Amino acid sequence: MIDHYAVLEKNLIAVDCVIFGYNISDKELKLLLIKRKFEPEYGKWSLPGGFVKRGESVLGAACRVLYQLTGLKDVYMEQSSAWGDVNRDTGGRVITISHFALINTYKLDPVMIEASSAHWRSISRIPKLIFDHKKIVDKAHRQLIDRIKVKPVGFELLPxxxxxxxxxxxxxxxxxxxxxxxxxxxxxxxxxxxxxxxxxxxxxxxxxxxxxxxxxxxxxxxxxxxxxxxxxxx
Amino acid sequence: MIDHYAVLEKNLIAVDCVIFGYNISDKELKLLLIKRKFEPEYGKWSLPGGFVKRGESVLGAACRVLYQLTGLKDVYMEQSSAWGDVNRDTGGRVITISHFALINTYKLDPVMIEASSAHWRSISRIPKLIFDHKKIVDKAHRQLIDRIKVKPVGFELLPxxxxxxxxxxxxxxxxxxxxxxxxxxxxxxxxxxxxxxxxxxxxxxxxxxxxxxxxxxxxxxxxxxxxxxxxxxx
DNA sequence: CCAAAAGTGTTAGGCTTACACCCATGC
DNA sequence: GCATGGGTGTAAGCCTAACACTTTTGG
CATH class of the missing domain: 1.10.10.10 (Winged helix-like DNA-binding domain superfamily/Winged helix DNA-binding domain)
Incomplete structure (x- = not known):
């Protein structure tokens, strides 16, 4: 195929996943967060994310990020928003497309979570996150509130x-x-x-x-x- | 600034604008469409769009596209959705972020519209559009319906x-x-x-x-x- | 038998819907 | 004076919100 756009400027495009879970015992909505494993902001709290690869759709990239972290497929996943401010990522220009996922924490392999250094944190006690990730979380949370009112997605979070x-x-x-x-x-x-x-x-x-x-x-x-x-x- | 992500793969990122207008006389919701001026799909009906430039936010790019087409600034503009299927654009891999805008057609300079070979088309009689633009329009239209119910945005379309x-x-x-x-x-x-x-x-x-x-x-x-x-x- | 959590109905009021005729005016 | 489109009120029913006591059972 001819690449008609070969001369044009390209950008890094990423996906970030706001992964919601729910704990029946303490009755709290949780977020699956990771400690970032590369520079910049190495070791800081972050949403799980990754870059969109060649031959991979944006949704596919989000599902891959989720799968690599949790081992789960066929998860409720919805696109949330694109984030395109020029300096939102201190490591270079990255446009990210956030998604939110609802997972049943009982299906999760704790060993896998441990290995990926991911942690559940209560939505009411979110640590300081890198870049604009707090805004991304807030938007996804508002969307979840709107969605759960009018679509039976709550069951995704329960056994x-x-x-x-x-x-x-x-x-x-x-x-x-x-x-x-x-x-x-x-x-x-x-x-x-x-x-x-x-x-x-x-x-x-x-x-x-x-x-x-x-x-x-x-x-x-x-x-x-x-x-x-x-x-x-x- | 160090570019931490220099080795990673980049993509073309675009914006497309679903520009809604309204004609009081014929009581029809309109869409501002253009005939594409470059390959591939030269001369075909398309949403107005463009590539996101260096130093330009995604929202900024959408506003620029709208401004270049209509001469209008300070327009109601809302992000709609990201479209990231691998082969959605036959000219190469392009991820696009669609937006919808509501404009008051009475503020429009007809000469400018003419010059940019843009045309108002009724939402009920949309010509065949390139790529996935029909889906993009449909999604934006559904969003407009939802939005106008709960936010006073209808006035943007009226004098x-x-x-x-x-x-x-x-x-x-x-x-x-x-x-x-x-x-x-x-x-x-x-x-x-x-x-x-x-x-x-x-x-x-x-x-x-x-x-x-x-x-x-x-x-x-x-x-x-x-x-x-x-x-x-x- | 008591503590602790599950389960159950009714009523008032507000909001939505359905519906039909009079008004003002230019020709 | 009539045709055309603008403007107006009410009643029924449905849905929402508020509210308190009974049931079950393990210890």
Missing amino acids: EKFTLVQLQDLYEAIYQRTIDKRNFRKKIISMNLLEKLDEKEKETSKKGAFYYRFIPQRYEDFKRQGFYFNLDVQ | EKFTLVQLQDLYEAIYQRTIDKRNFRKKIISMNLLEKLDEKEKETSKKGAFYYRFIPQRYEDFKRQGFYFNLDVQ
Whole structure:
């Protein structure tokens, strides 16, 4: 193929991943951060990222970064924003395209995380990050809040089986506010997207709470019939 | 400055602008398209775009493209999405970051448009576009629909003075559906963002319709008090 | 039997929708 | 005086928000 643009100026293009996870026990939304392994800013806290390679799509690069860090594929991944200020990276001109991913921390291999010197940090206690990574995180977080209201993506952050209490705790952690228990349950149950299991979670209470399961197929079916997911509840 | 990333592979990075305009007379949402002036795809319909230059931010590049085409500055411009498939551009690997702009067509110099061989085309009759530009347009259009519901950006597409009929026509053109006249008026008036002028528009009817003016300052004030714009009305 | 967490209904009010006629004016 | 487009109000129903007690069971 002729390269029509051969004489034009090229730039470094990167991807950065804002990887969200959730811990059921401490009810906190987490971020997977790394200590940077190259100059500049060696050893500083950073979002996992990498440069887009030849023959690799931007989304592909983001998925590769995530895979190399976590060993996970088929993860919920959404493009967030492009960051193109001239001096945003002190190591040279780099344009980055941020993405956010939602992962189920229970699927994660702790050995792999350890090896890549990645660490989960609570969203409310993020260490100082390099460059404009804090802004990137904030934007992704706002996007997550918007998204989880109108798309059933919360389940990506939970194990296959979860209780309604756990689901509500997750929403409260993301919204950073409390939600009325009865209103929340009424709304999510009325959507008919969950299946109640016969099994109970008995670790956190004597009575135990019934497990539920999200059924993606039902969501797809309802959506085709004009149904809109909405869990923006007080 | 040391270029820490000197050995890494670089890419061409472009911006493309989805420029929306609105014509009050034919009540149609328009797109400013150009006939491409270089290879490949010379002479084909395309979004206005350009490559990001050294020392220029991505947003700066988008604004430059818009300025060179229209002579306009201080235009509503929002980043839309990055497009990074390997073979999206047949002329070589180009990653593009699309933006959408809202312009008041009445501010436009027709001579300038003519000179740049740009043309307004109705959103409902878009010619075949190069590469993935149709997808880019569709995404920007969906974003515009979402945005205009919850942010008073519609006024960017209208002249300073406009009637409520014209405003409703604009919303109908963007939503691609009819809106109940009384409900629409009730809602926009109750927001208290418009000032009714003493003047009437008398071209389209004998009775004439009062002009209104959007007051951005009021929006800023109300927003600070927790007000949310919403014109998602039936 | 008691502590701790799960689970459950109802009501008031606000917001959305649906809907039809009068008004002003130029010709 | 009539045709044309501008302008106006109300009622029903739905959805949201607020709110407190009962159930279960392990220790």
